[in-house]
Amino acid sequence: MPAPEILPRKFYARSTVEVAKDLLGKELVHGETAGIIVETEAYPGGDDLASHSARGLTDRTRVIFGPPGHVYVYLIYGIYQCLNIVAEPAGHPGCVLIRAIEPTRGIEIMQERRPAAKRKEALANGPGKLTLAFGITRTFYGSDVTKGPLLVQRRAKETPFKIQTTPRIGITHCAERPLRFLIEGNPFVSRG
């Protein structure tokens, strides 16, 4: 059985949609906490006005235009933070929003960080919830998921699954585009 392997940078240097789909089933690790990515959304930039990078390079969006495999975290509604991983070759914008995670390790720590979650399915079943459960803040902005402290690994034993595709959640621009991907039937997604 192969050992867990950190995904190499070239994994992320592909189209945003491919990276978003392929991140499903991979494991996100931060310290004692870990879990399987079960829901993502693609924000490819360019003509996709829902993407933060669509309006150009600013202090906030700089990392999205840089080399792939880096972390884009931003504050939403003044309270929550959302975790993205940069895709596409350097110079081309694109990032993947991590929307839901199935916890595998450090579940007690997550329960302490997320007292509002009454069931383990609700610990990380939303973009704001998973950053709380995993202790991810804006200080992670620009960090490298091939080096840490936040890591993405291939699992030692991957279980097969089907990918379900839907429109993205909570946006107004380009709301019809099918750029949300989730593991079909998984109870840890933000919504079926």
Next chain:
DNA sequence: GGTAGGATGGGCT
């Protein structure tokens, strides 16, 4: 089972 409303701060016009 469902949803309306409020919390709260940074980025952009």
Next chain:
DNA sequence: GCCCATCCTACCC
């Protein structure tokens, strides 16, 4: 000043 890639609580079936 307005707009958010959200979540929780209260309240109503």
